[in-house]
Amino acid sequence: MFDVLPDRVPWFLAGPALGLLIVGLFVLANQPLGASGAYVQTTGFLRKRDGVVMWRVFYFVGMFIGGLLVTQVLRTSGGDIRSGYDALRADFPLALVIPMVFAGATLLGYGAAVAGGCTSGHGMCGTAQRSPASVAVTATFMTTAIITTFALGLVVKAVA
Numbered sequence: 001m002f003d004v005l006p007d008r009v010p011w012f013l014a015g016p017a018l019g020l021l022i023v024g025l026f027v028l029a030n031q032p033l034g035a036s037g038a039y040v041q042t043t044g045f046l047r048k049r050d051g052v053v054m055w056r057v058f059y060f061v062g063m064f065i066g067g068l069l070v071t072q073v074l075r076t077s078g079g080d081i082r083s084g085y086d087a088l089r090a091d092f093p094l095a096l097v098i099p100m101v102f103a104g105a106t107l108l109g110y111g112a113a114v115a116g117g118c119t120s121g122h123g124m125c126g127t128a129q130r131s132p133a134s135v136a137v138t139a140t141f142m143t144t145a146i147i148t149t150f151a152l153g154l155v156v157k158a159v160a
Contacts, residue, residue, distance in 0.1 A: 126138070
């Protein structure tokens with residue numbers, strides 16, 4: 001019924017659009033676009049701290065509400081909710097998956113705040129700002145991901 005959006009936007013459209021969005025935000029507001037920064041600003045707002053950038057709070061809340069609306073409005077042709085967590089939902093009921101995902105996202109946001117940014121923030125915004133720390137951390141997590149993927153591939157082949 002609601003086949004408005006494809007399952008995935010092609011990389012050659014999403015990548016440049018995201019790049020233009022990041023550069024445009026730097027040009028207009030001289031601020032990076034980042035989910036972990038929005039998380040930090042939202043927690044600051046909830047704690048009634050001074051200096052909160054309100055557009056980041058709206059950005060954070062909008063990500064949550066947008067995801068919730070998409071999963072509730074854009075259902076599959078069978079009427080099932082499109083959660084993106086099919087493997088998790090195969091083992092747990094939706095009533096348990098929602099708080100599990102929320103708790104995981106909250107912990108992820110807290111960890112990113114403690115670490116001074118998330119992987120995508122360092123990789124996209126930090127490297128765009130030519131931050132040496134972001135370049136180092138991006139090289140580290142990309143190298144780790146490549147080595148882990150290669151190692152898992154060897155383990156799976158050995159087991160199969």
